[in-house]
Amino acid sequence: MVKAVNTRSGDQELVKGPVDKAMEVLEALVQPGGPHRLGEIARRTGLTKPTVHRHLRTMAEHGFAEPAEGGSYRPGPRLLGLAAAALSDSRVLELTRPVLADLRLRTGHVAFYAARHGSDAVYLELSEPAREYRMSTRPGHRSPLHACGVGLAILSVMPAGESAAVVDAPDLEARTHNTLTDPAALRAELARAALRGYAVDDEYDEPDVRSVAAPVLDAEGRPVGAIGVAGLSFTLDPGSVEVFGPMVRAAARTVSAGLGARTPALGVVDPTTGGEGA
Template sequence: MPKPVNTSAAPREESPAAATGPVDKALAVLDALVQPDAPHRLADLAARTGLPKPTVHRLLHTLAEAGYAVPGPGGTYQAGPRLLGLAATALAASSELRLARPVLDDLRLRTGHLAHFSVRDGTVAVHVTQSDPSSTYRVPLAAGGEVPLYCSAVGWAMLSALPPATAAELLGADPLPARTPRTVRDPGAVLAAMPAVRERGYAVDDEYAEQDVRAIAAPVLGPGDRVAGAVGIVGLTFTLDEESVAVLGPMVRAAAGAVSASLRGGAGALGIVRGRR
């Protein structure tokens, strides 16, 4: 039996920074609403967000009135049509994603591995879109999932493209939690590996985050060398083996370079556009 490792991310405990204003609380509820185990019950949403039950109830009412939540039978709630529309618009409108999509498909076809694009959110990488291979082996990576920067290929790729001071700040000074025996736990060691990553142009995650999973990633740079995200491929170690890394690495680097070039050339996100509108 192939173990269905679907650990998209940690159970995602409620935000360490407690939501203070009504907007933050509403965002927390929205975040809980889109979790995969719909439909959601009020008590579960309250527990997940860490908010009092009446507060969640009132927020859900507001969200439902606006079409962002939909009440189901038995007092349950799930994502509403406006939320789905918002999501679809957001993913369709992002220039990074629009440009990355065809590149990911091409990369997936040429490598045979799952290709994905991730962006940085604080100290974690969020997987925003991906191109799934029709493989029989399930790779533990889901859209919307999160992985810490310090133990992922996309994380290392983005860290390598950031100013060293910023990277050091994101890594912190304390030893990092071990996810597998191979996890690099010393922030200094991660930083020390960055020059090599920069020189090669791609980063390799050798079972840092999960057993039997290897990944390769390269940074995507927008206008002004802003780090827009990272392109990567993920595979099980016996499929994505050590010898193939030397072949696949440059392909990933080239894919990320293609997205970067489109980002700069095509639609400059920088405020240099002079023309009207």
């Protein structure tokens, strides 16, 4: 949620240390739609403009930020280099990229991988078809776990105690009119996702957008992320969900197997029925 500019007093800001504030500024800096003006970053973080300017100036000195036109800032070359190095060295992304490309070709929809960070899902990799309409979700985008397909997929395989901390949290954010914010409804949805092996986001995160996602597990059986496909609701209709759900589930299991997870035997998806063959 966007916070008001300069509403926080100096005493309130002292609750957070300089590193905490720098991380907030850095996260706002890399949000889609950049370069971002100082006032916009202040609104996103709730920090005062002088505080934001001080951190941006330090980041620019070290190459993590770069001044742009009109007093705005964009990510700097050092930050981009570190991000590229981290992503290229990721085993899960190395396994995920060809799987996402295959899903994109087979479904005609954008395919993506997201990992959990706290109570959010963070999108790390996308494979997008060439079309005029593009999804708003980009790498680095965050969505609450309870409000998106990849988040629901992750929650469906988390230990009960860990998932309860998310499901029972007070004042769950309603991203759309369809977002599930009632704990009982959320638990029922997670039970369905666990039973079929994939979760369905029925316009929970964005209006008119539906997604299907399945969890990726590591060698210990812990969820490290989820793979999904998304499209406009009239193209990714309930019938398509029944076909693409098993495809996404098989794709996630392929990546999980590459990470050493013990998963059920994988079959070949029959695109005419949506089922898995022997």
